[in-house]
Amino acid sequence: MTEADDKAAVSRSFPCPDCKKPLRRIEGKMGPFWGCSGFPECRRTLNDVEGKPSEKVDEHYRCPICTRRMVRAAPEKGDYWFCSGFSRGCKITLKDHNGRPEPAFRCPSCGQLLAKRKGKNGEFWGCSGYPDCSSSFNDLDGKPDL
Ligand SMILES: [Zn+2]
Ligand SMILES: [Zn+2]
Ligand SMILES: [Zn+2]
Structure with missing residues (x-):
C-alpha cells in the first residue's frame, strides 16, 4: 500500500473515541463490529450500525440468538424478518412489527x-x-x- 492509499483509507475511517486512532471494521463470528487499530494497546470496540461504528446497539434489527443482522423477507414471501446467518445454520425468523422485527x-x-x-x-x-x-x-x- 502506498502512503497515498493509506491516507485515503484513514480519511474514510472513523477515529477511536479513546485514542483517536482509526477504527477498523472487523467481520466477527457474531457479525461485524469495529475495533481500534491501536489494538492491543487499545481494546476499544464499537458496534456496527448501518456500516458505521456506533455505541448504540440497533437491537431491534439484530438476531436475538447470534446477533447477526436481521433481513426483511421479500414482500411476496410475507411480513417477517430472517437472520442473515441463515446459511450458517441460524433459522431464526421474527414477525414484522411496524417495519421492524418484533422484539425477541x-x-x-x-x-x-x-x-x-x-x-x-x-x-x-x-x-x-x-x-x-x-x-x-x-x-x-x-x-x-x-
Ligand atoms: Zn483506540
Ligand atoms: Zn428455555
Ligand atoms: Zn441468527
Missing part, C-alpha cells in the same frame, strides 16, 4: 427464544424449547419479566 428475548436457562403465549391468567412468555425447557415468565409491558 432469549430464555436465560437454555438460550432459545421465548414466545408470547396466552394463558388463563393473561399473557406470559414461555420458552420455545418447551417441553424440554419449561421456563416461563410474566409479561411486563410487552417484555418478559426476566
